[in-house]
Amino acid sequence: MNLFEKIKELVPLFNEVSADSVVFQSGSYLHTKCPVEDCNGKTTVSIPKNVFYCFDCGRGGDLITFKALKQNVSPLEAARLLINEWSLDIDFEEEAKQLNLNKTPEIEQKVPKIDAVEREKYKEWFRGIVKKFEKQGCIDDRQLDNIVQFTKHLDEA
Numbered sequence: 001m002n003l004f005e006k007i008k009e010l011v012p013l014f015n016e017v018s019a020d021s022v023v024f025q026s027g028s029y030l031h032t033k034c035p036v037e038d039c040n041g042k043t044t045v046s047i048p049k050n051v052f053y054c055f056d057c058g059r060g061g062d063l064i065t066f067k068a069l070k071q072n073v074s075p076l077e078a079a080r081l082l083i084n085e086w087s088l089d090i091d092f093e094e095e096a097k098q099l100n101l102n103k104t105p106e107i108e109q110k111v112p113k114i115d116a117v118e119r120e121k122y123k124e125w126f127r128g129i130v131k132k133f134e135k136q137g138c139i140d141d142r143q144l145d146n147i148v149q150f151t152k153h154l155d156e157a
């Protein structure tokens with residue numbers, strides 16, 4: 001396991017997201033503000049998958065990506081912050097040395113890899129979300145486009 005994987009195993013994305021933000025939980029999903037400062041979108045976190053996705057700016061990814069976007073730092077710096085903030089028993093300097101930096105997680109890793117069964121679950125969930133947002137009048141055309149885009153990606157994957 002590399003540095004990033006070790007951190008992700010110790011800190012569920014759920015914990016990081018709910019540490020200092022207002023979150024709403026519905027089933028196995030969390031809804032909260034996007035980690036990107038100038039994005040006013042809603043980010044949705046899949047608790048069991050440990051990934052997030054923002055309907056507004058289309059950014060998504062894992063815990064490291066979330067932290068990096070939120071603090072506006074590199075994935076490596078995000079790792080260092082997470083180790084400190086969660087008092088993890090990980091030697092940052094040592095682990096960072098062993099890291100192949102060509103293989104750091106993509107900061108804008110758009111869509112998590114999922115299998116066919118999960119894909120259907122996601123699509124089902126998206127339909128529900130879109131209906132809910134439409135009803136509450138808090139989804140605009142751009143957000144809807146992003147959702148359609150994401151759902152299309154699921155179809156093609």
Ligand SMILES: [Zn+2]
Pocket residue numbers: 034035036039040041042054055056057058059
């Ligand atoms: Zn966003």
